[in-house]
Amino acid sequence: MNREMTSSFLLMTFAICKLIIAVGLNVGPSELLRIGAIDVDGHFTVHPSALASVSSDFGMLRSPEEPLAVLHPSSAEDVARLIRTAYGSATAFPVSARGHGHSINGQAAAGRNGVVVEMNHGVTGTPEPLVRPDDMYVDVWGGELWVDVLKKTLEYGLAPKSWTDYLYLTVGGTLSNAGISGQAFHHGPQISNVLELDVVTGKGEVMRCSEEENTRLFHGVLGGLGQFGIITRARISLEPAPQRVRWIRVLYSSFKVFTEDQEYLISMHGQLKFDYVEGFVIVDEGLVNNWRSSFFSPRNPVKISSVSSNGSVLYCLEITKNYHDSDSETVDQEVEILMKKLNFIPTSVFTTDLQYVDFLDRVHKAELKLRSKNLWEVPHPWLNLFVPKSRISDFDKGVFKGILGNKTSGPILIYPMNKDKWDERSSAVTPDEEVFYLVALLRSALKDGEETQKLEYLKDQNRRILEFCEQAKINVKQYLPHHATQEEWEAHFGDKWDRFRSLKDEFDPRHILATGQRIFQNPSLSLFPPLSSSSAASW
Numbered sequence: 001m002n003r004e005m006t007s008s009f010l011l012m013t014f015a016i017c018k019l020i021i022a023v024g025l026n027v028g029p030s031e032l033l034r035i036g037a038i039d040v041d042g043h044f045t046v047h048p049s050a051l052a053s054v055s056s057d058f059g060m061l062r063s064p065e066e067p068l069a070v071l072h073p074s075s076a077e078d079v080a081r082l083i084r085t086a087y088g089s090a091t092a093f094p095v096s097a098r099g100h101g102h103s104i105n106g107q108a109a110a111g112r113n114g115v116v117v118e119m120n121h122g123v124t125g126t127p128e129p130l131v132r133p134d135d136m137y138v139d140v141w142g143g144e145l146w147v148d149v150l151k152k153t154l155e156y157g158l159a160p161k162s163w164t165d166y167l168y169l170t171v172g173g174t175l176s177n178a179g180i181s182g183q184a185f186h187h188g189p190q191i192s193n194v195l196e197l198d199v200v201t202g203k204g205e206v207m208r209c210s211e212e213e214n215t216r217l218f219h220g221v222l223g224g225l226g227q228f229g230i231i232t233r234a235r236i237s238l239e240p241a242p243q244r245v246r247w248i249r250v251l252y253s254s255f256k257v258f259t260e261d262q263e264y265l266i267s268m269h270g271q272l273k274f275d276y277v278e279g280f281v282i283v284d285e286g287l288v289n290n291w292r293s294s295f296f297s298p299r300n301p302v303k304i305s306s307v308s309s310n311g312s313v314l315y316c317l318e319i320t321k322n323y324h325d326s327d328s329e330t331v332d333q334e335v336e337i338l339m340k341k342l343n344f345i346p347t348s349v350f351t352t353d354l355q356y357v358d359f360l361d362r363v364h365k366a367e368l369k370l371r372s373k374n375l376w377e378v379p380h381p382w383l384n385l386f387v388p389k390s391r392i393s394d395f396d397k398g399v400f401k402g403i404l405g406n407k408t409s410g411p412i413l414i415y416p417m418n419k420d421k422w423d424e425r426s427s428a429v430t431p432d433e434e435v436f437y438l439v440a441l442l443r444s445a446l447k448d449g450e451e452t453q454k455l456e457y458l459k460d461q462n463r464r465i466l467e468f469c470e471q472a473k474i475n476v477k478q479y480l481p482h483h484a485t486q487e488e489w490e491a492h493f494g495d496k497w498d499r500f501r502s503l504k505d506e507f508d509p510r511h512i513l514a515t516g517q518r519i520f521q522n523p524s525l526s527l528f529p530p531l532s533s534s535s536a537a538s539w
């Protein structure tokens with residue numbers, strides 16, 4: 001045994017002893033060592049740098065918490081071996097899948113006594129995406145980044161249909177939530193575009209599930225916040241990839257006109273329609289060139305004063321039309337016909353044209369810019385809400401024109417979706433109306449910024465927004481939800497709660513999985529501080 005191997009063996013033994021002391025496991029160290037040192041084809045580590053790298057997330061809202069160990073699996077069977085050991089031990093220890101750690105509130109954490117399964121593809125030889133062009137699908141490892149799924153499928157002239165705005169997220173991570181972007185109005189969220197899954201349940205069984213096989217598990221896992229199993233393979237439906245994108249932005253000063261146009265656009269389903277419909281709110285002139293809207297700048301600077309004389313709130317509609325090089329003439333006509341139906345401020349049209357891959361990967365460019373200014377790795381007190389269409393104008397008055405003042409510390413996205421594109425059998429939760437809006441307040445907190453940019457200020461503002469919705473009886477649902485009490489989770493799931501709980505009893509009866517979501521307490525372990533209403537203020 002060389003020096004490096006000896007030291008990792010000692011570290012591993014130390015961690016396992018800690019695990020046994022902490023949770024009173026009745027399996028012997030040799031069994032755990034078998035997982036760590038011999039039986040997994042991947043890599044089981046307690047190296048301090050590996051523990052540190054999974055102890056925080058994009059939100060940076062919680063103190064970093066290191067798990068006992070990290071598994072880099074190379075197969076579903078590696079994940080299953082670990083979970084079977086956790087499940088079979090006297091006091092089940094937590095196991096959490098971590099995608100790319102882009103959660104906000106520690107959802108991918110496993111706690112001090114747990115093991116994190118680092119799903120990210122690439123470290124340990126997990127399977128490569130396998131494209132089946134004749135059947136129009138791709139099979140991908142659960143920890144694959146969407147950007148790599150895109151690159152692989154484009155080699156065949158194909159691409160998934162439904163996206164997130166940012167592609168450095170994992171397939172398992174977004175399918176555990178929903179996965180939404182401006183294509184969702186037409187194709188539904190990413191969870192509506194999955195044909196089959198392989199899942200390792202909380203009992204350590206590897207189960208295949210689809211519309212035809214293990215249907216309850218299939219629908220439960222989609223949007224299931226990691227509660228019923230770890231997704232190790234997903235079969236994603238594909239379409240022919242367009243080559244280019246005409247990307248258009250127009251401004252509105254009237255919220256009513258803006259939302260009427262957005263709702264009109266998402267009601268179109270024929271051939272002649274836009275392919276992507278999003279929008280954002282401009283409450284602060286400084287933010288017109290924020291990281292999410294970098295295409296206004298620098299070639300195309302917007303002078304807000306030229307379209308709004310009193311500095312009031314403006315709304316930007318963002319739409320795209322996909323096309324192939326061979327259709328470049330017809331795209332102009334199609335865009336013109338579609339734009340004629342809209343009622344934006346006539347002088348406010350901004351158009352650009354780019355390759356499909358560059359459009360889909362647009363936020364990454366902004367990430368690189370922010371990283372270069374040390375503005376990416378800062379706390380992100382994000383709040384994502386689904387707001388029913390019938391109350392979106394009350395939300396505008398109370399929040400965009402009220403609580404926010406004229407400072408937001410980040411982009412505010414707003415776009416509508418059609419509920420009939422969401423499968424009611426999935427675990428994802430949306431408002432009880434045919435059309436609802438995503439409102440995403442994507443804020444970055446700055447330690448040395450103005451008062452309105454500080455973390456405590458922004459967390460308090462989030463709390464006030466949620467309080468306002470409750471008092472005004474606007475039945476919002478959180479997307480990427482974070483709740484502090486069992487009652488809040490039950491209210492979040494509403495009619496879906498009983499099924500959600502019974503799926504948990506069936507597929508993860510010892511509450512091993514995704515404990516960082518804080519939905520179910522492990523009955524025999526105090527993994528996290530007790531749930532209390534006071535911790536709700538931590539938003």
Ligand code: FAD
Binds near residue numbers: 104165172173174514
């Ligand atoms: P993680 O944060 O690592 O994990 C999220 C949860 O899923 C955890 O509970 C984890 O245990 C569980 N999980 C992870 N992998 C698996 C698996 N294989 N099987 C089962 N459970 C698993 N979301 C959108 O819908 N649309 C967007 O446009 C969008 N844009 C974003 C932009 C940025 C810059 C960021 C930071 C996030 C964005 N998100 C968006 C949110 C994103 O969908 C969530 O952060 C999501 O959690 C995916 O991130 P991840 O892959 O890093 O998963």
